[in-house]
Amino acid sequence: MAPVCVLVGAPGSGKTTVGQALAELLGVDFRDTDTDIETMAGKPIPEIFVDEGEAHFRTLERAAVAAALASCAGVLALGGGAVLAEENRAALIGHQVVHLSVELPDAVKRIGLGAGRPLLALNPRATLKHLMEQRRPLYAEVATATVVTDGRDPADLAAEIATLLKR
């Protein structure tokens, strides 16, 4: 069993929003490793970062990615930082992986640099810019297709991705 599509991209690229719309369009389940991690840990992601630290979060994330790739038959969204781990990038080989690309202005507009994203708690705009620059090559490495999301509507993006997928 394999996901029909795995979505990767920066925070605010729309993995959750577009992923849910895509799953609905295809009539399949939607799964998000961020939600799986919260269920596994029994607490929200910001609390995991505060209580156990990022390294522990990344350990939970590697387990969540491996489990989801093995058992999800629908649309799977990964956390924004999942591609940092070589283990996760290797596990994505052979899957249909769509990179939702977004540039800094749209990402900032969408996520508002507010609460709920522990990595952006300090100096949010500069941190997001740095994260995006560091990760862009990693998203490109794992992606089998890239969809530019800037200025585009989530429903239109879901429809475009549905036409790209080999089923």
Ligand SMILES: Nc1ncnc2c1ncn2[C@@H]1O[C@H](COP(=O)(O)OP(=O)(O)OP(=O)(O)O)[C@@H](O)[C@H]1O
């Ligand atoms: N194409 C889009 N146009 C406008 N707003 C969008 C678009 N995609 C997502 N949004 C909005 O941006 C916010 C972030 O989207 P979403 O949570 O789907 O991103 P994400 O990629 O899952 O982020 P994270 O990595 O933090 O999980 C939400 O409020 C959502 O409604």
Ligand SMILES: O=C(O)C1=C[C@@H](O)[C@@H](O)[C@H](O)C1
């Ligand atoms: O960009 C990141 O590193 C993260 C993105 C979110 O999806 C969560 O996985 C978590 O907040 C870390």
Ligand SMILES: [Mg+2]
């Ligand atoms: Mg999300």
